[in-house]
Structure formats: C-alpha cells, structure tokens
Amino acid sequence: MTFNQDIPKEYSKSINAVINFIGGNLTEDLSLEKLSSVANYSPFHFQKIFKQVTGESPKQYIVRTRLEAAAHSLIIQLEKPIKEIAIESGFTSGATFARAFKNYFGISAESLRTIPPKKRMELYKKGKKGQQLLDTDRYFKNVASDKKGHKDLHVVVKRVGLISGIFVTSSLEDTQNIENAFRKITQLADVNDLLHDQSMLVGIIYPHQRSYKAMISVKHGIQPASKLFAMEIPASKYATYKIRGDLEETFRTLKIFTEQWLPGSGYRLADIWGFEILSENPANTSYSIIEREMYVPLIPA
Known part of the structure; x- marks a missing residue:
C-alpha cells in the first residue's frame, strides 16, 4: 500500500512491519496489544501512528x-x-x-x-x-487467454522444501517497482553477509493486497538481523511452469492455469498467493526478459 510520504521513516518502517505481520497472520487474534508490540509502541501511540501512516485505524485495516x-x-x-x-x-x-x-x-x-x-x-x-x-x-x-493455452504452460507438479529469506515489499503496479525492490533487497543481503552460492531470487505475488515481495533466500538456520524483514515459504506441493514477459503475461498464464489446467487435475488451490523464482536478478536485467518459474500451492481436490 502507499503510505503518507510526509511521515517520518521510523514510523513508516514500524507500521510496515505491522502490515507484514497482519498479512501473514490473518487467522490469528490480531489484538491492539499484539500489534503495538510488533511496532514497539504503546497501544495508544501505535493507534495514532497507524492512522497517520495508512489513513485507517488498525481495526479498519x-x-x-x-x-x-x-x-x-x-x-x-x-x-x-x-x-x-x-x-x-x-x-x-x-x-x-x-x-x-x-x-x-x-x-x-x-x-x-x-x-x-x-x-x-x-x-x-x-x-x-x-x-x-x-x-x-x-x-x-483485460487478460485474454487462449483456450488451448494450458498446453503451452508445461505444468509440472513437484514438492518443494522450506524456503527462508529476507524481503522488501513492492507495489504490484509495474515492473520498475519490482526491479527497484530487488535492487534494495540485494543490497541489504550483501551488506548483512547473507548472500551465498545457492541464494535464490524469489518474488511472492499477492494480487488481493496489490503487493509483490522481492525476496532473497538465506541458508536454513540463519537468523537475519531484527532490522530486516524475514519470512518463510512453507514446504508443500506446487504446480510449476516457466514464463517470460511482463506482469500482464504473469496474470495471463495464471488465468489459463486456474481456468484450464486446474479443473480436472485432481488438485485445488491451497492458498491465494503464488511465487516465482527468477533466473536472473531484476536489479541488473529487465524483469520482462527474465525467465521465471511460477509456483502455485496445491492440495488434493
């Protein structure tokens, strides 16, 4: 989401941490006390800052x-x-x-x-x-899908292990936002000595939240500094296919996948988000020309 640009950076960072926490814990009891502790403010001060930053009260959000x-x-x-x-x-x-x-x-x-x-x-x-x-x-x-498009996706179902990493959140509006997010997370990973030979470039897509999380994987067992935002992608079974192109192509293939491949596959969606692993870093190469492997979480129908 877009924050009030006149807000001090420390407020925006704290509220961003709370928003990330809410997004990952929607089924939990998101009490004012719990959220204010995430932000590291008193409940009274937290409510005031949250409204100032987002334009909504915590409850409304x-x-x-x-x-x-x-x-x-x-x-x-x-x-x-x-x-x-x-x-x-x-x-x-x-x-x-x-x-x-x-x-x-x-x-x-x-x-x-x-x-x-x-x-x-x-x-x-x-x-x-x-x-x-x-x-x-x-x-x-505005996405048109070829009725035979699923045959071109070459969908493969595979089990994927736990992926841990650090991330920054970007607006899901255009590829430039995504490229900037990967520049920032790459720099953060480098400065904090978190890059390694098997580091993966991961993008988590949340259409309903208008957001894209640019993530770099870290070694299992590594605890990133508290100033960094960390998350885990759960081990599970995923449908995967490779694509290349802009965000419209991403949604075109997702539409083909959900409307044409999924019915009759024996599976249903396990969640409402998906992620992609990028073969190159958008910090250095245009996002639209990078080959990306999409991962959509599945459970038996």
Whole structure:
C-alpha cells in the first residue's frame, strides 16, 4: 500500500512491519496489544501512528484486508465452501463474515461468486460505498487467454522444501517497482553477509493486497538481523511452469492455469498467493526478459 510520504521513516518502517505481520497472520487474534508490540509502541501511540501512516485505524485495516482476501478466494477457489473461506480469512463465524462482506462490497459473498466477471466490473463502476474494485478482477480483467493455452504452460507438479529469506515489499503496479525492490533487497543481503552460492531470487505475488515481495533466500538456520524483514515459504506441493514477459503475461498464464489446467487435475488451490523464482536478478536485467518459474500451492481436490 502507499503510505503518507510526509511521515517520518521510523514510523513508516514500524507500521510496515505491522502490515507484514497482519498479512501473514490473518487467522490469528490480531489484538491492539499484539500489534503495538510488533511496532514497539504503546497501544495508544501505535493507534495514532497507524492512522497517520495508512489513513485507517488498525481495526479498519484488518477488516478490509480480511474481506479482500476472502473475496479473492471466492473468485479463485470456486470449489471451496464460503464458510471455510470466512474462517481462513480470519472471521470467527459465517454470520459475522456475511454481514461484514455485504456492508463492504454491497452484495453477498454468494452473489459475488456467481456474478460473471463482466457483470462484476459493471457493479464496481457504479461507485457505491463499499463496492470496491477487487484487485483480483482488476489484474485479470483485460487478460485474454487462449483456450488451448494450458498446453503451452508445461505444468509440472513437484514438492518443494522450506524456503527462508529476507524481503522488501513492492507495489504490484509495474515492473520498475519490482526491479527497484530487488535492487534494495540485494543490497541489504550483501551488506548483512547473507548472500551465498545457492541464494535464490524469489518474488511472492499477492494480487488481493496489490503487493509483490522481492525476496532473497538465506541458508536454513540463519537468523537475519531484527532490522530486516524475514519470512518463510512453507514446504508443500506446487504446480510449476516457466514464463517470460511482463506482469500482464504473469496474470495471463495464471488465468489459463486456474481456468484450464486446474479443473480436472485432481488438485485445488491451497492458498491465494503464488511465487516465482527468477533466473536472473531484476536489479541488473529487465524483469520482462527474465525467465521465471511460477509456483502455485496445491492440495488434493
């Protein structure tokens, strides 16, 4: 997300840490006390700074993030029950979720799932309060997919081990943002002596959060300095395929994958994000010409 540019850097960094924490713990009890401890401020001071930086209260931000994550799942994970999506998005009950969803989007979760994409776009354009343009649709709306495109993806299902690394978060708007993020994380890894022969360049894609995390893997067991943002990509089974091109190509292939390869494969999506491993560093080479291997988490259908 875009922060208020007039905010002191130390405030932005602390709130960024909280936002990363929220994004990775949506199903947890995200109490004010817990979040303020992540930011290393008193609850009173934290609330004030959070609103100053983001324009929202912590509660407003959490509810919005949970709802947008749920809406993304509703559209992408069509076979998953709505109540299960609600719980996985951090809501304590189906009834609580249903009320919050209707208030935010202006329609029920059931309706959003059944409305065709073109109709959803018309709904968003009405501009009524709460009817936000889902980034899932925004990123995919202009993407055309060849009906036989899945044959060109050469999808391979493989088990991948745990990947640990440090990251910086970038806006998922254009490739220049991604290239700048990799320049920054490469410098941080170098300065902190975290680069090694097997270091991987990883990009984690979160369409529903409008974000891309540029990550460099570190050796297992290494504990990065507390000033760095660290994360782990869980060991799991992933569908993989190789691509090259801009962000539109990324979403074109994801659309082909979810609409054409996934049905009948015996699998369903395990989560609403995916990641890519890049063969070259976007800090030095244009992102669009780099070969990238996409990884989409799977579980049995």
